[in-house]
Amino acid sequence: MTKVxxxxxxxxxxxCELAEQVCISAGIMACVEKIDIANDEQLVDLYGVKIPVLKNNSTQQELNWPFDAQMISQIKPKL
Known part of the structure; x- marks a missing residue:
């Protein structure tokens, strides 16, 4: 299943642990794929000083930390 x-x-x-808790509070954790950037040099270059980062995979919108449930609702896919 593709994650949102x-x-x-x-x-x-x-x-990152706090960001995961925010995702749980926002009710989206079941739709989240967690990626550890530590073993990928390109991801470290891209996100190393920004993590945690939540990305909407369909729109490519990203939220850099700090973010909250209200901010997540702004990048939720439209149903």
């Missing part, structure tokens, strides 16, 4: 969102982050990142 991608959450870029890394292990042992307290901000």
């Amino acid at each position: 969102y991608t959450l870029y982050g890394t292990d042992c990142c307290h901000l």
Whole structure:
């Protein structure tokens, strides 16, 4: 199943853990694929100083931390 969102982050990142909790609170965690950027040099170059980053995979819109449930609702796909 294709996930609607991608959450870029890394292990042992307290901000990434907070971002995951925001996704849970917003009710979208089941639609989120978590990607650890640590083992991908291109992702480290792209997101290394921005993580956590939540990306809407269909629109390519990204939210850099800090974000909240209201901000997530602004990038939700239209049904």
